[in-house]
Amino acid sequence: MAFDKYEFYQRAVQSPDVDAAFLQRVFQEIRGRDGKILREDFCAAFALCCHWAKLGSDKIAYGIDLDPEPLQYGRDHYLSLLEAEAQTRVKTFLTDVLNPELPKADIIAALNFSYFGFKDRPTLKRYFEACYKSLDADGLLVLDCFGGPACMEPNEHETEYDDFSYFWDQDSYDPITNEARFAIHFKLPGQKKLTNVFTYDWRLWSLAELRDLMLECGFSKVHYYWEGTDDEGEGDGEYAKVESGEICESFVAYIVGAK
Ligand SMILES: C[S@@+](CC[C@H](N)C(=O)[O-])C[C@H]1O[C@@H](n2cnc3c(N)ncnc32)[C@H](O)[C@@H]1O
Numbered sequence: 001m002a003f004d005k006y007e008f009y010q011r012a013v014q015s016p017d018v019d020a021a022f023l024q025r026v027f028q029e030i031r032g033r034d035g036k037i038l039r040e041d042f043c044a045a046f047a048l049c050c051h052w053a054k055l056g057s058d059k060i061a062y063g064i065d066l067d068p069e070p071l072q073y074g075r076d077h078y079l080s081l082l083e084a085e086a087q088t089r090v091k092t093f094l095t096d097v098l099n100p101e102l103p104k105a106d107i108i109a110a111l112n113f114s115y116f117g118f119k120d121r122p123t124l125k126r127y128f129e130a131c132y133k134s135l136d137a138d139g140l141l142v143l144d145c146f147g148g149p150a151c152m153e154p155n156e157h158e159t160e161y162d163d164f165s166y167f168w169d170q171d172s173y174d175p176i177t178n179e180a181r182f183a184i185h186f187k188l189p190g191q192k193k194l195t196n197v198f199t200y201d202w203r204l205w206s207l208a209e210l211r212d213l214m215l216e217c218g219f220s221k222v223h224y225y226w227e228g229t230d231d232e233g234e235g236d237g238e239y240a241k242v243e244s245g246e247i248c249e250s251f252v253a254y255i256v257g258a259k
């Protein structure tokens with residue numbers, strides 16, 4: 001059977017059910033009401049949209065991506081699994097997230113760091129301004145962000161699953177521009193390693209830079225969600241709203257711009 005890169009990406013990288021529940025909780029925590037409309041920017045196969053639609057019959061999801069291939073994959077593999085009624089509450093748009101005509105939403109989520117592809121400040125500012133305009137009056141822009149000293153040098157990290165290995169490979173880091181290149185590889189038992197299945201050419205934006213830019217674009221407040229630690233000092237996957245972070249080799253955090 002042909003190697004299905006989107007299936008392995010989903011299994012290794014994504015937790016769309018956890019993300020949907022997290023976004024629901026964040027909106028409730030900050031706004032004191034249930035968020036209804038989610039826009040998933042850089043949505044690829046829009047797995048998050050599909051899980052959002054499963055959270056309730058009032059939930060609506062819009063997925064935005066400029067590549068037709070993952071959008072079609074999502075229609076075939078994720079959207080088709082939803083009940084017919086829920087399918088009608090998920091819509092996708094084949095367009096740039098910088099398009100100023102995108103639908104209004106309570107929450108705009110840009111996850112798995114895709115906005116790191118906007119490597120200059122004016123372009124990221126255009127994106128935040130466009131998000132601000134298309135959010136509802138009490139809307140939230142939710143981004144994830146990673147950082148820490150471990151990201152400031154090339155390294156490769158392997159995660160072993162029962163039937164494959166996933167590799168997150170940082171190829172480069174430029175301390176002047178903060179630009180870095182990354183690749184995802186997979187290895188299936190008895191097969192050659194499949195290299196560069198996905199590649200990324202990014203600028204590593206810091207949480208402080210993102211906060212300053214969000215405020216400049218009109219967001220009234222910026223919140224942070226930081227991961228807790230387990231008994232062994234490792235991340236426990238539980239995120240809580242904080243005022244300051246903790247020193248660690250590498251982190252994944254969420255930054256939330258509140259309109
Ligand atoms: C890292 S992947 C998908 C990440 C996905 N959000 C996730 O959570 O795993 C990035 C996606 O962003 C899309 N993309 C990149 N630049 C874009 C842009 N300016 N507008 C819309 N989609 C874009 C690519 O086509 C690709 O499908």
